Amino acid sequence: MGSTQLERVDAEPIRKLLRSVSLNRAKDLDALFDEIDPACELDRGAERNLFQAVLGKPNIIRIGLQCTVRLEAHAHAAGVLFTAFGTPGFQTMDRDERNKLLSPADKILTWAVGLDLQRWLGQMGHDLNPEDVLPGGLSEMPTEIIGALTDNQRLFGRSFFLYASAFILLHELGHLKHGHTQSTHENEKVADRFAAEWMSDAASESGNEEFDRLAAIYGIAVALLWLTVFNFYFGKRESKTHPEGYDRLFQVLDQILDVPESDEYKMVWYFVAQMLFIHMWSAGFDFDPEQDAIHMQGDPRDEVNYYIDRISKWDKKREGQSS
Numbered sequence: 001m002g003s004t005q006l007e008r009v010d011a012e013p014i015r016k017l018l019r020s021v022s023l024n025r026a027k028d029l030d031a032l033f034d035e036i037d038p039a040c041e042l043d044r045g046a047e048r049n050l051f052q053a054v055l056g057k058p059n060i061i062r063i064g065l066q067c068t069v070r071l072e073a074h075a076h077a078a079g080v081l082f083t084a085f086g087t088p089g090f091q092t093m094d095r096d097e098r099n100k101l102l103s104p105a106d107k108i109l110t111w112a113v114g115l116d117l118q119r120w121l122g123q124m125g126h127d128l129n130p131e132d133v134l135p136g137g138l139s140e141m142p143t144e145i146i147g148a149l150t151d152n153q154r155l156f157g158r159s160f161f162l163y164a165s166a167f168i169l170l171h172e173l174g175h176l177k178h179g180h181t182q183s184t185h186e187n188e189k190v191a192d193r194f195a196a197e198w199m200s201d202a203a204s205e206s207g208n209e210e211f212d213r214l215a216a217i218y219g220i221a222v223a224l225l226w227l228t229v230f231n232f233y234f235g236k237r238e239s240k241t242h243p244e245g246y247d248r249l250f251q252v253l254d255q256i257l258d259v260p261e262s263d264e265y266k267m268v269w270y271f272v273a274q275m276l277f278i279h280m281w282s283a284g285f286d287f288d289p290e291q292d293a294i295h296m297q298g299d300p301r302d303e304v305n306y307y308i309d310r311i312s313k314w315d316k317k318r319e320g321q322s323s
């Protein structure tokens with residue numbers, strides 16, 4: 001099970017973090033914390049994705065520090081990619097120029113995904129190394145890479161990490177609020193909806209509601225893309241407790257992005273489509289320049305749907321090879 005080093009800490013930093021992104025709901029937030037009165041437990045030893053709500057006296061939100069670092073790395077990689085997508089001429093750039101913009105993200109993703117892979121491969125009893133699945137393997141530490149980012153890339157990375165964390169914490173608070181005693185597909189969806197609904201009218205110190213809402217939706221997308229990483233490499237997880245990562249990603253965004261004509265609809269679905277493509281590419285999915293190109297234009301939500309359909313039909317050929 002790995003070493004367990006639970007450390008009970010004050011939940012006030014969680015309340016502070018959530019308050020900073022939902023200034024307009026300060027009263028609701030206080031009421032929620034008064035009602036649930038959660039304690040926080042940090043687990044430094046656990047390697048798995050550990051965010052957990054435990055109903056009891058007191059109610060507990062358990063957070064794994066190692067997976068939080070992986071989420072932070074994913075958020076910074078998303079920050080790099082986000083700034084690259086927004087670079088004028090990105091769409092028509094030649095491959096070398098594009099790669100130059102994308103390469104810092106590649107390093108961070110390789111590191112973060114490499115750790116995720118190593119853990120899963122161990123769990124599933126494979127003797128494959130992460131570098132057999134992901135070229136590059138485990139090399140550099142993210143601190144060095146993150147230190148080399150531009151201010152803009154880091155700014156977006158931090159924003160994504162903040163809102164991704166807020167979404168995950170609200171998801172756990174949602175479990176406690178609804179009195180969930182176990183994880184089921186239905187309970188996970190309820191907690192996702194609770195968190196997404198809360199975040200959809202985010203308000204920070206920026207004073208710009210439109211901007212804050214958009215930042216929050218990107219953060220949610222980053223959190224759920226992170227939870228989808230398993231699917232890129234191993235296909236369906238078929239967990240009894242949790243819906244597939246890509247299903248959560250699609251359903252939550254579809255709940256929030258409810259106006260197809262809006263800029264945010266186009267921007268976020270476009271971002272998610274690009275992120276899915278990059279992850280699938282890294283994971284070894286083949287893309288046919290003609291066949292796949294048909295799905296890569298038009299409504300970006302359809303494009304996301306197409307990628308998710310392909311991920312869900314992943315044939316687990318790697319598992320077959322390794323036996």
Ligand SMILES: [Zn+2]
Nearest residue numbers: 171175188191
């Ligand atoms: Zn949950």
